[in-house]
Amino acid sequence: MIELLTQAQAPAMAKIAIAAHSHPMSLASIESCFGRFYSCFGAYQEEVLVGFVIVHQLFEESSIIDICVDPSAQGQHIGQTLMDYIEAFLLTTEAEQILLEVRQSNSAALALYRKLGFIETGCRKGYYPTDAGVEDAILMQKPIMAH
Structure with missing residues (x-):
């Protein structure tokens, strides 16, 4: 349930x-994402929060700030369910596209976003901290269209 x-x-x-x-x-930082231009949705299993997505929307542009699934619930398509829910939600707004960035090493997330129709639009060099230094962020976007 979302x-x-x-x-x-x-x-x-x-x-x-x-x-x-x-x-x-x-x-x-999470607490600051409950302001005017933000929407936060959670995925529940048996009344326990197991995942969430934070979206920032300003006019026609929406950005996924974070999407996260508890490791104990990963592999159950919760991330895809949250992304599908966000897209349906954004269809009810004036949003025209969804933007996001993802660690270049996060192959599972990259595969999901590509499966959902996101395309790579750029790269932010050295954007994310790692234990060994930094890594790039892959920028992605998807137009929001009624199915």
């Missing part, structure tokens, strides 16, 4: 981010 999240769920979101990401967003 539900709109409130700032009260930020600690649970941060816990998932810590478990899933090598360099997660801080609780304060």
Whole structure:
């Protein structure tokens, strides 16, 4: 089940981010994503938050700020379900495209985004921190169109 999240769920979101990401967003950063131009949705299994997506939208442009699935729930298509939900949600707004960036080493996410119709549009050199230094971010986008 996918539900709109409130700032009260930020600690649970941060816990998932810590478990899933090598360099997660801080609780304060997650809490800041509940403002006017943001929407946060969560995936639940048996009333437990197992994944979330944060979207920022300004007029016709929307950006995925973070999408995260608890490691215990990965491999169950939750990421794809969240992305499909976001696209359907954005169809109800004036958004015309979805933008995102992904670590170049995140082959699972890159495969999912390509499967969902995202195309690579660029690269941010040395954007993401790693334990060994930095790595590039792959920029991707997809037009939002009614099916």
